[in-house]
Amino acid sequence: MSNMNGLHILMVMIILVVQYEAFLFNGMFKCPPSTLRAHYLAQFFFSPGYPMGYPSGMDCQWVIEAPPGHQVEIVFVEVLTESCCDIIELRDGNSSSSGLLATYRGNVTESIYVSSFGSIFVRFKTDESYEDNGFAAEYRIATTHSENCTENLEAQEEGKLLKSPGWPVHYENNLHCTWTIKAPADKSVAVTFQEMDTESCCDYVLVRYGNSMNSKVYELGGAIGPQIQPQYISTGGILQVVFRSDSTTIRRGFSAVYKAVERKQKVIKIEKEKCGGRFVVPQHGHGTFTTPRYPMKHANDLKCVWILMAPSKVKIMLWFTSVSTEACCDFIKIRDGDKPTSRKLGVLSGKNIMFSYYVSSSNKLRVDFESDISTASRGFRAVFERLHDSSKEACGGVRRALKNRRKYISSPNWPSSPDSPRCEWTISAPIGYSVLFQVIGFHTNRFRDQILFYDGNSRSPFATMDGKSVASRYISSTNALIIVFKPDFTTTEGGFRAYFRAIPKRQSLPQSISSVSPATVP
Known part of the structure; x- marks a missing residue:
């Protein structure tokens, strides 16, 4: 990078920091408008101050609405908040009393949700202490495929099979299926999931005790059974099962059994494993x-x-x-x-x-x-x-980050010490995207082993990871990220394990923030 380019970036950083401090001093960081209208074209919204940091003591609320007859799809591209105390709440409806879909805090990878109705409620509440980057999310009208998988079912004492479309081979992309199961008078509906195999990040099943926005909601996903078979029993006479898939990876789906049971059995047997x-x-x-x-x-x-x-x-x-x-x-x-x-x-x-x-x-x-x-x-x-054979891992090379799939990488011989003095990887993403590098395992000499992160063609690393580091996630500001691992061979164990993928470039106000290299992300 030339001296002029380096000076330009430094000036931009100084201007942004000054603007940021002025905004805080003058109290100009306010919550955005509370109602957002979803269109087929994706739109972004951010926590106040993103990505330079949100103020403390906030309570922001958004309602995202789709046109009648449509659902809202929301994608959290990045979440970086104080893990103990600053919380994002996502509800399946238009108010704080709607069924809870999810809560986010700390460092969260990309998550996707689709509303059951025409709106999603988002709340971001922070305490009076530590602040972090905040969040970036996009929303749009959900494009779903629901033919032949939305039904009204009657539960009887004899169990009946409920399965995702295509089970046990695979389901389709962009599914939005809703099964509303009704029990006879004075009885409840019991659903037992026998097996489940969904894309853990993005495809999921919701179990709703009722059929309204304010009904209690539970979420399942990933791999279940046959050893574990979660059972849900409605508190009333109606239970709803919702299955959604995104536009990327497909898996086998799920198989469940539903039946009518005595209302006195309404206590939930298993909701989620709380401990173990x-x-x-x-x-x-x-x-x-x-x-x-x-x-x-x-x-x-x-x-x-x-x-x-x-x-x-x-x-x-x-x-x-x-x-x-x-x-x-x-x-x-x-x-x-x-x-x-x-x-x-x-x-x-x-x-x-x-x-x-x-x-x-x-x-x-x-x-x-x-x-x-x-x-x-x-x-x-x-x-x-x-367990995989990490001795075959290359010491460096060129990798391509994909938009819809994680790729894994590790130092040679992980978790033992590599046998090379220096390894360098270049990871590139499509134009308009950044590279996200998430470390999931890290074991090095506290003072001598290092991982250096370079943004594009920069000669200076924007972050360094060593045995003293607590950071685990790094994001390039360009579409290229260079990782250099330098072990010192004083121990027999060491190295790292990570995954990477392409994510949309950070967007914020002012837009020129995209030209500044990001700091290390805690």
Whole structure:
């Protein structure tokens, strides 16, 4: 980059910072208009001040409306908020009392939702302390395909099969299916999901206790069963099942059984695994699980069990990216199998244990967490995937980021130390897009190993990751990102595991922010 270009970017950054401080000083950061009209052409909206940071003490509310007879599709392109206290709330309707679809906080990857009716309610509330970048989202009229998959069904005492279109082969893109199931008088509807296989990021099933905007809503997605079979029992005589798919990856779908049960059985048997659970290790990509409320403090007197399962002869790799427990009394136990008597691989306890990994000898792993009745801590975050041969990973190269699919990358020999002194990757995205690089595993010498991030043809890195770093997500401001990994070979373990994809370039007011290299994202 020439000196003139570098000076230009520096001047732009100074101007933006001055404008930002002036806006804060004069109280000019206000919530945008509360009502947004969706069209077929996607439109963006942002948290106030995005991406330079939102003010504290805000309570912003938006209602996004589609024309009569249409639904709203909303895509959160980026969410970066204070994980404990600044929350985005998404509801399936036009008010704060509509059924809850999702809540976002912290660092969230791209998420897509489609309303059941003609509107979506969004609320962004912040506390009086720490601020972060905020969020960027786009909205439009949903383009869905609902022929032959919207029905009114009658529940009887004998169970009947309910399945997604195309099950068990695959469903179509852009589906919006709604099944409204009605039970006889004084009875409830029970739905048990036998199996489910959907795109975990973007395709999902909603279970609604009723058929109105204010009915209680539960969400399912990813892989379920046959070992776990969640059951939902309506509190009244109507239960609604909604299935939505986006325009990208397709999977097998779901199979469920519905029937009428006595109203006295209205207590929900299983809604979501609040503490522990069983997970099928995905064929491609990774999965995660955490202690309840992470990264906030978990409850006392917990006994949680997580079982990880893969196909026969497939081994599982599990690692902990963060551990903070009461050293004397709260313990994480990792076992090589799914039984409480399986061989113990390790025990973790204490604070600031930043990275620890384990590999199964079979296709099952078990994690137990027990806390006592005294001091509570943040707990842990764990990541798992199928074991792959990382010795075949290239030390650098050219990669292409795709808009609709994650690609994975790791340092050679991950999680052991690489055998090369320097690795360099160039990742490019389509014109008009940036490269998102999400680190999901990182283990290096605290002071000597480094990962450097360069924006396009810049000669200076815009971010550096080492053993002291807490950042895990990096976004280029151009359509090219260069990653340089420099190990020092003083330890036998180290390296990184990450995925990347193309995302729409950051957009904000003023528009010239897109020419400034982003800071490290916490």
